[in-house]
Amino acid sequence: MGRWEPDAAGRFRSAAMELFVEHGYEQTTVADIAERAGLTRRTFFRYFADKREVLFSGSERLQQTMVEALTGAPAQATAIEAVAAALGASAVFFGDNRKFARQRLKVITANADLRERELIKFATLSAALAEALRGRGITEPDASLAGEAGIAVFRVAFVLWVGKSEQRSFGEIVSESLTRLRVLAAIK
Amino acid sequence: MGRWEPDAAGRFRSAAMELFVEHGYEQTTVADIAERAGLTRRTFFRYFADKREVLFSGSERLQQTMVEALTGAPAQATAIEAVAAALGASAVFFGDNRKFARQRLKVITANADLRERELIKFATLSAALAEALRGRGITEPDASLAGEAGIAVFRVAFVLWVGKSEQRSFGEIVSESLTRLRVLAAIK
Numbered sequence: 001m002g003r004w005e006p007d008a009a010g011r012f013r014s015a016a017m018e019l020f021v022e023h024g025y026e027q028t029t030v031a032d033i034a035e036r037a038g039l040t041r042r043t044f045f046r047y048f049a050d051k052r053e054v055l056f057s058g059s060e061r062l063q064q065t066m067v068e069a070l071t072g073a074p075a076q077a078t079a080i081e082a083v084a085a086a087l088g089a090s091a092v093f094f095g096d097n098r099k100f101a102r103q104r105l106k107v108i109t110a111n112a113d114l115r116e117r118e119l120i121k122f123a124t125l126s127a128a129l130a131e132a133l134r135g136r137g138i139t140e141p142d143a144s145l146a147g148e149a150g151i152a153v154f155r156v157a158f159v160l161w162v163g164k165s166e167q168r169s170f171g172e173i174v175s176e177s178l179t180r181l182r183v184l185a186a187i188k
Numbered sequence: 189m190g191r192w193e194p195d196a197a198g199r200f201r202s203a204a205m206e207l208f209v210e211h212g213y214e215q216t217t218v219a220d221i222a223e224r225a226g227l228t229r230r231t232f233f234r235y236f237a238d239k240r241e242v243l244f245s246g247s248e249r250l251q252q253t254m255v256e257a258l259t260g261a262p263a264q265a266t267a268i269e270a271v272a273a274a275l276g277a278s279a280v281f282f283g284d285n286r287k288f289a290r291q292r293l294k295v296i297t298a299n300a301d302l303r304e305r306e307l308i309k310f311a312t313l314s315a316a317l318a319e320a321l322r323g324r325g326i327t328e329p330d331a332s333l334a335g336e337a338g339i340a341v342f343r344v345a346f347v348l349w350v351g352k353s354e355q356r357s358f359g360e361i362v363s364e365s366l367t368r369l370r371v372l373a374a375i376k
Contacts, residue, residue: 078372079372080372080373115308116304116307116308119304119307119308119311120303120304120307123307141344141345141348141365141368142368142372144344144347145340145344145365145368145369145372146372148339148340148341148343148344149337149340149369149372149373151336151340152333152336152337152339152340153333153336155336156329156332156333156336157329159332160329177329177333179375180329180330180333181333181337181373182373182374182375183375184266184267184268184330184333184334184337185268185337185369185373185374186370186373186374186375187370187371187374
């Protein structure tokens with residue numbers, strides 16, 4: 001107890017994901033996760049409130065990362081360019097953690113509660129982007145529309161990225177997806 | 189029992205919404221709804237599986253309406269034009285039921301389970317639009333992007349429509365919102 005463990009959060013995360021994939025989310029207990037990680041339950045609860053948080057603790061940091069990038073975009077950036085900056089920051093956030101993302105999506109897809117939680121996370125993220133756009137002087141409904149469009153691109157790109165045999169990075173895919181949306185929406 | 193009641197579903201819906209607004213969703217029972225509607229519990233269950241379905245039974249019909257309109261759009265319509273046709277059909281679907289929509293949103297917003305259900309409904313609707321777009325020969329990721337964009341516009345327009353002192357019809361707002369998104373997304 002109290003002992004510092006190098007990258008304990010990361011070890012819990014890897015152990016939990018292995019067990020969720022092997023035995024299913026419902027069947028995995030915090031005790032199982034701690035044992036697999038070679039750490040104690042007590043240490044687990046210093047990092048996560050419960051096993052569900054192992055899957056969602058990244059969401060808050062992701063949101064913060066995207067909001068900061070949007071807020072920090074050049075003053076002359078349009079709403080959609082600021083959203084593009086947020087999407088670019090999400091790509092840096094994910095890096096090359098495609099395997100973790102793929103497993104996480106599989107676990108979430110298999111459980112109704114987790115799917116709901118994931119949808120709530122996206123709705124919260126969309127609202128946060130819209131708020132940050134309003135902070136840049138973008139009025140409504142433009143701020144909400146651009147925020148929702150950003151999430152639309154994010155979601156579609158994410159599914160592509162974790163797809164079997166996909167080789168492109170999340171950054172490439174999300175950038176191409178935004179461009180596709182802009183081409184689709186173009187007024188002829 | 190078995191007796192035909194003119195517009196029983198509509199009477200249950202109005203009675204339920206009154207009670208949800210007056211006493212809260214959780215506190216309202218099917219017996220309360222039946223009593224307020226002047227009908228029996230037994231009749232209620234011929235129309236709805238439970239009280240939650242009073243709030244969501246329209247969602248399936250809405251989805252069907254939008255998918256049909258998308259599928260029936262002229263062959264030369266682009267993906268976004270086909271989505272515009274679906275949004276136009278949703279406006280016909282809602283008609284001037286703004287008061288019901290406003291109350292419904294209030295009830296849903298106040299309850300976490302209902303909010304989750306509403307988010308799931310939107311995700312299902314987005315997937316259905318994407319599938320209908322693929323049926324028109326639109327490939328991925330364009331079909332998913334256009335479907336998600338349509339839902340983004342729908343959600344933003346809906347919140348505007350039910351806003352206090354809003355006078356424009358849903359049809360006007362949804363059409364303007366789509367145009368706003370297209371202007372925002374325009375590649376300069």
